[in-house]
Amino acid sequence: MNASSQVSPAIGTPKNYRGRFAPSPTGPLHFGSLIAAVGSYLDARSQGGEWLVRMENIDTPRNVPGAAEQILATLEAFGFEWDGPVLWQSRRREAYQAALESLTAAGLVYGCACSRKEIADSAGRPAIDGGLAYPGLCRTGLPPGRAARAWRLRVDDREIAFTDRLQGRISQHLERDVGDFVLLRADGLFAYQLAVTVDDHFQGISDIVRGADLLASTPRQIWLQRCLGFAEPRYAHLPVASNAAGEKLSKQTLAPALATDRAAAELVAALCFLGQAAPAELAGAPLAEVWAWAFANWVFAAIPRLPAIPLSAPG
Structure with a gap:
């Protein structure tokens, strides 16, 4: 729990709701991060639920020294109050390894020797997330004399569909749209899809409220949940803020860090972006x-049902 001794008011009847905010320490929080934090926080509190914080720092090459501590300090400065200790993915490698071994024992995981160039040269189809769908080059075994560089999860051509509370019905055919996807990378790091799925189950997350930029990842996580025998949480993907060029606000697009000395103004801007009056x-x-105003007046139904909104035209 954070340093504050106050308890945020819970509006409504408790329903065993457990939500989370899971930033990556690749830089400071920005306005796009704040939208996800505010939306997930108020959705949890409005339903009498818990709200957890998880530091998704498993991708160590992308971590910025000191960013995790800065993120937590910013959340506290903005008045967020979370339940229980922060979960650090960097301390969860044994859990990810156990999940990988379970999937391997079930015959669902195989070693892959392919490099990025080999996948690109194989005329693979464009994937739904902007990359290339894996064409299954190593599905029936490694080429002679080649060692596995990564480990992939088998998918099939069935439709994976879910109803998002904001974006409506979302579906993918994983075999066509993504292909068998990586769980353990060539650099020895566990992939995001495996880590987030294992952690959501471990923390008992019932509701995932996050940015719509992660919509394309969700069917893979649902497939993993099914393969591992995990319950499927409810999803709500919030509209993401985009800049004048139509790019999602992010560290990569040089989104400015949140100004803690303007916390009230930044929070009000996030509330308005999310359709709150x-x-x-x-x-x-x-x-x-x-x-106090946000807790008393939060209306989930007022959130725009859009994948992205330019900051020049919020709400």
Whole structure:
């Protein structure tokens, strides 16, 4: 739990709701991060639920020294209060290894010797996430004299579909749209898809509220949940903020860090982006007053049902 001794009000009847916010320490939090934090936090609290924080720092080459601590300090400065200790993915490698071994024992995982260039040269189909769908070159065994570089999970051509609380019905045919996907990378690191699926189950997450940029990943996570015998959480993918060029706000697009000395104004802007009718004067009010208004007036149905919204035209 964070340093504050206050408890955020819970609106409504408890329903064993457990949500989470899971930033990656690749840089400071920005406005796009704040939208995901506010949406997940208020959805949890409005349903009498818990809200956890997980630090997704498994991709160590991308981690920025000190960013994780800065993220937690920013959340505290903005008045977020989470339940229980922060979960650090870097301390969970044994759990990911156990899941990988379970899938391997079930015949669902195989070694792959392919390089990125070999996959590209095989005229693989474009994948739904912008990469290339894996063409199954090593599905029936490694080429002679080649060693496995990565480990992939087998998929099939059935439709994986779910109903998102905001984006509606989402479906993919994993074999066509993605192909067998990596669980253990060539550099020895566990892939995001495996880590997030194992951690959501471990933490008992019932509801995942996050940005719509992760919609394309969700069917892979649902497939993993089914392969591992895990329950499927409910999903709500919030619209992401885009810049003038139509790019998602991110560290890669040089989104500025949140200004903690303008926390109230930043929170009000995030609420308005999410369709909440926050009064303009709240931007100059004490932080506690902003949260009090948010807890009392949060309306999930008011969130725009769009994958992205330009910051020049919020709401």
